[in-house]
Amino acid sequence: MPKILEYEPKDTIFHKMHITCKFTIAACSVILGTFWWDLRFLIPLFLLVLLFMYLAKVPLGWFKSFLVLVGLTIPPTISYVIFMTEAKLFKVLPLEFVSKPILTVKLFGFVIGLTYGNVYWLVANTLRIITVLIAVLTFIYSTSQSDLIEWLRSKRVPESVIFVIMTALRFFPLILDRAERIITAQKLRGWRVTSRNPAKLVKQIRPIAIPLTSFVVHMADIVTISVVTRGFGSTHGVVREWKRMREMNIFEKIVSIAYPIFTLIALYLLFAYNIGMI
Amino acid sequence: MENWAVITEDLSVYYPTTEVQALRNVNLKIRKGEAVLILGRTGAGKTTLLLTLSKIIPNYVTAHVKGKVFVNGIDIAEEEPENLAKHISIVMQDPSMQIISLTVFDEVIFGPLNLGYSYEEIMKRAEDSMRATRLTGLETRNPRELSGGQQQAVIIASILAMGSDIISLDEPISMLDPIGKTLVLSTLKNLKAMGKTVLITESGSDLEYVINSGLIDRIILLKKGEVVADGPPHEILSREDVLRESEVNPPQVTELFMKLGRGLSEDGVRPITVEEALRAMSNWTFKAPRRSVKSTPAETRRAIISVKNVEFIYPNGVKALKGVNLEVYDGVVQAIIGQNGSGKTTLAKILVGLLKPTNQDSEVIVDGMDIRNMQLEDIIKKINYVFQNPAEQLFCDTVIEELVYGPKTLGVPEDQIKERLNKIVKLFDLEGKLNKYIISLTQGEKRMVAVASIAMLKPKILIVDEVTGGLDMLDARRLLNALMKLKQEEGLTIIMITHDMRVVAEYADQVAVMSDGKIVCAGTPREIFGRRIEELKKLSLIPPQITVLANELNKIHSCIPRDILSIDEFLECVG
Numbered sequence: 001m002p003k004i005l006e007y008e009p010k011d012t013i014f015h016k017m018h019i020t021c022k023f024t025i026a027a028c029s030v031i032l033g034t035f036w037w038d039l040r041f042l043i044p045l046f047l048l049v050l051l052f053m054y055l056a057k058v059p060l061g062w063f064k065s066f067l068v069l070v071g072l073t074i075p076p077t078i079s080y081v082i083f084m085t086e087a088k089l090f091k092v093l094p095l096e097f098v099s100k101p102i103l104t105v106k107l108f109g110f111v112i113g114l115t116y117g118n119v120y121w122l123v124a125n126t127l128r129i130i131t132v133l134i135a136v137l138t139f140i141y142s143t144s145q146s147d148l149i150e151w152l153r154s155k156r157v158p159e160s161v162i163f164v165i166m167t168a169l170r171f172f173p174l175i176l177d178r179a180e181r182i183i184t185a186q187k188l189r190g191w192r193v194t195s196r197n198p199a200k201l202v203k204q205i206r207p208i209a210i211p212l213t214s215f216v217v218h219m220a221d222i223v224t225i226s227v228v229t230r231g232f233g234s235t236h237g238v239v240r241e242w243k244r245m246r247e248m249n250i251f252e253k254i255v256s257i258a259y260p261i262f263t264l265i266a267l268y269l270l271f272a273y274n275i276g277m278i
Numbered sequence: 279m280e281n282w283a284v285i286t287e288d289l290s291v292y293y294p295t296t297e298v299q300a301l302r303n304v305n306l307k308i309r310k311g312e313a314v315l316i317l318g319r320t321g322a323g324k325t326t327l328l329l330t331l332s333k334i335i336p337n338y339v340t341a342h343v344k345g346k347v348f349v350n351g352i353d354i355a356e357e358e359p360e361n362l363a364k365h366i367s368i369v370m371q372d373p374s375m376q377i378i379s380l381t382v383f384d385e386v387i388f389g390p391l392n393l394g395y396s397y398e399e400i401m402k403r404a405e406d407s408m409r410a411t412r413l414t415g416l417e418t419r420n421p422r423e424l425s426g427g428q429q430q431a432v433i434i435a436s437i438l439a440m441g442s443d444i445i446s447l448d449e450p451i452s453m454l455d456p457i458g459k460t461l462v463l464s465t466l467k468n469l470k471a472m473g474k475t476v477l478i479t480e481s482g483s484d485l486e487y488v489i490n491s492g493l494i495d496r497i498i499l500l501k502k503g504e505v506v507a508d509g510p511p512h513e514i515l516s517r518e519d520v521l522r523e524s525e526v527n528p529p530q531v532t533e534l535f536m537k538l539g540r541g542l543s544e545d546g547v548r549p550i551t552v553e554e555a556l557r558a559m560s561n562w563t564f565k566a567p568r569r570s571v572k573s574t575p576a577e578t579r580r581a582i583i584s585v586k587n588v589e590f591i592y593p594n595g596v597k598a599l600k601g602v603n604l605e606v607y608d609g610v611v612q613a614i615i616g617q618n619g620s621g622k623t624t625l626a627k628i629l630v631g632l633l634k635p636t637n638q639d640s641e642v643i644v645d646g647m648d649i650r651n652m653q654l655e656d657i658i659k660k661i662n663y664v665f666q667n668p669a670e671q672l673f674c675d676t677v678i679e680e681l682v683y684g685p686k687t688l689g690v691p692e693d694q695i696k697e698r699l700n701k702i703v704k705l706f707d708l709e710g711k712l713n714k715y716i717i718s719l720t721q722g723e724k725r726m727v728a729v730a731s732i733a734m735l736k737p738k739i740l741i742v743d744e745v746t747g748g749l750d751m752l753d754a755r756r757l758l759n760a761l762m763k764l765k766q767e768e769g770l771t772i773i774m775i776t777h778d779m780r781v782v783a784e785y786a787d788q789v790a791v792m793s794d795g796k797i798v799c800a801g802t803p804r805e806i807f808g809r810r811i812e813e814l815k816k817l818s819l820i821p822p823q824i825t826v827l828a829n830e831l832n833k834i835h836s837c838i839p840r841d842i843l844s845i846d847e848f849l850e851c852v853g
Binding site for chain 1: 329332334337338339358359360361362363364366367368370372374375376377378379380381383384387388389391392393394418420422433436437440593630632654655658662663665669670671672673683684687688731732735
């Protein structure tokens with residue numbers, strides 16, 4: 001079973017898809033998920049990326065882990081959403097809808113609480129984060145690292161950038177794994193978080209932070225040795241003959257052209273006519 | 279110059295940050311196609327030598343380098359490390375840290391891809407190198423899911439695919455189980471047969487494996503950065519004085535012949551493998567040993583741990599334990615051995631409460647308490663666990679801070695901490711080191727501090743997971759002797775998870791052999807290792823060299839027991 005954020009070879013339509021097409025789908029979904037606020041647009045986009053995730057057979061565990069993180073962001077978001085009760089904050093949604101109170105109180109002349117408007121905003125914001133996450137997770141899960149590296153090289157991305165992407169993808173799961181082991185090792189020495197005071201908290205996480213930092217530094221040294229002695233960076237300026245990637249088929253070509261065009265049109269409508277805004 | 283794979287001329291390396299002179303005037307000439315073992319204790323300069331040959335030092339690790347190095351006739355001062363990769367590559371100790379890609383195939387083509395070969399060339403090289411390293415069929419597997427030995431084979435395959443002529447390996451088998459060690463060494467033999475030059479370092483604990491593989495043509499013995507001996511294996515391993523001075527133990531059969539003052543020939547050359555020892559002993563006379571040391575039957579003691587029908591299934595569906603039953607007696611050293619993935623560590627984590635059995639009808643009783651219903655804080659007062667890597671545990675600046683951290687966190691009164699500290703410091707030989715910075719300690723000292731810091735919590739049972747892994751023999755013995763003193767003085771029960779059969783033979787009272795999530799046999803080391811070699815092979819066990827020798831001799835001389843565990847015991851059999 002792959003660790004979180006690790007590619008797994010599988011025989012799914014997404015795994016077999018040309019990387020350009022796959023990247024286009026992920027990038028366009030991320031762009032639209034970032035800019036759209038209107039649930040009428042966001043919900044179909046969310047369902048679309050959910051379908052991609054299903055087709056790529058991304059382990060549900062990945063999604064659950066991130067869903068917990070997204071869930072954790074909701075309470076702090078609510079803490080400032082309750083101040084967004086003024087109808088003028090919304091440009092597109094009908095004023096009578098957004099100003100309709102659900103649970104509000106008047107405090108020092110200000111109305112705070114939940115209205116249809118700020119609840120709509122909260123739901124849209126959460127859905128945007130989830131949509132973007134699913135698009136990225138599906139791309140990572142279904143894309144081989146070699147394919148990604150070669151594709152980035154074919155796009156003339158600098159080697160230093162490729163190296164950062166490559167090591168992040170490979171070693172992020174390893175760091176998570178090590179963090180878990182360090183926490184276990186310290187728990188066995190009686191370590192536990194007892195304070196919510198930020199200053200004390202920093203002191204209390206020292207037993208985890210220091211071994212983890214030293215592991216990351218050590219790992220960076222080993223990775224450097226490992227990649228340098230395997231010729232990484234030795235072909236700067238050399239024309240590569242390696243062409244492992246097949247040509248795109250007609251479906252992939254259509255998707256790779258149509259989805260960016262659709263995205264561009266959507267962005268134009270968004271900025272010019274507020275379509276997709278709330 | 280064309281016959282030499284490596285030439286060093288007055289090579290010296292100095293680390294300015296730690297003020298360590300790692301190599302001193304090293305002059306070497308290594309022939310193409312030669313397999314060379316670079317032998318020496320931790321800190322002898324072995325890793326520095328390999329990193330300097332690949333020019334990782336000084337380009338990526340800061341150090342002052344003096345002298346000349348030629349690799350395949352190229353003066354490395356004029357080349358960048360990444361361009362030297364076609365000539366020389368390095369394999370490090372821990373394969374999991376070196377693997378970049380997420381499939382075996384991606385990893386193997388990583389090097390050739392960087393060197394800009396054509397598609398056809400890369401495919402051919404990948405296919406050839408995977409065949410040579412016996413990885414064919416595993417192309418789409420995630421290397422992380424392979425055994426340690428296979429992971430090292432993946433790294434070696436990726437180097438092979440680049441066409442490197444010289445393959446240097448820094449203690450490549452120290453973290454592997456016996457089968458993994460054998461797999462890597464047989465892969466290296468294959469490469470040697472292909473004409474590759476192999477440089478392999480070793481600190482002594484796996485020397486017998488390396489020698490038995492028949493891979494090595496020559497040994498270079500290093501001590502504190504200097505070459506103290508250089509020659510064929512028989513010559514170097516027969517030089518008792520040089521080995522003693524370098525604090526490196528020879529193979530057990532060689533040590534036996536040294537103690538007997540005998541050799542293969544008049545010139546004092548000793549046997550280094552079991553086969554050679556058997557040939558040399560063909561006309562010797564033997565007698566049955568007196569068996570002066572008899573261990574107390576463990577069954578007469580109280581079982582401090584009782585595990586019944588424990589099963590554990592990981593969330594991904596892997597069934598790690600399949601109904602384990604085990605009793606550990608109070609005050610004994612219980613070894614748990616078996617291949618990687620056999621369930622040893624999962625069992626240990628269940629014993630210490632980090633994992634809970636996944637079946638309801640199981641039982642885990644530790645010191646009379648069912649730990650399945652206890653909090654970790656209470657469990658660790660009874661039983662604790664020391665991880666293999668001290669880096670996962672140590673975080674304080676000084677040794678004393680590290681030692682008192684646990685008791686302080688658990689709220690132990692100051693006077694009790696002081697009293698405990700005095701005892702632990704003496705037992706673990708840490709006097710005079712209390713105010714030393716952790717960062718300045720050697721690997722062996724760090725491991726000692728890691729174990730001592732857990733011993734400070736005064737558990738009744740201590741689980742040590744591969745506690746001697748990666749240490750040289752001297753450091754390993756220091757640590758084990760400290761644990762034995764603790765056992766004697768406090769009646770500590772020790773559960774030792776290890777691949778080192780010499781450690782099991784010398785220190786364990788009881789052994790449990792695990793395979794595929796089950797305990798397949800248990801008993802004293804004598805009962806386990808006294809089985810016929812063929813039976814032990816079925817259990818994937820490779821007993822200590824001296825036991826193998828006894829086992830083989832028993833086939834001819836029935837007076838020699840098969841269960842001999844030490845050299846001194848064997849000496850009693852020689853007439």
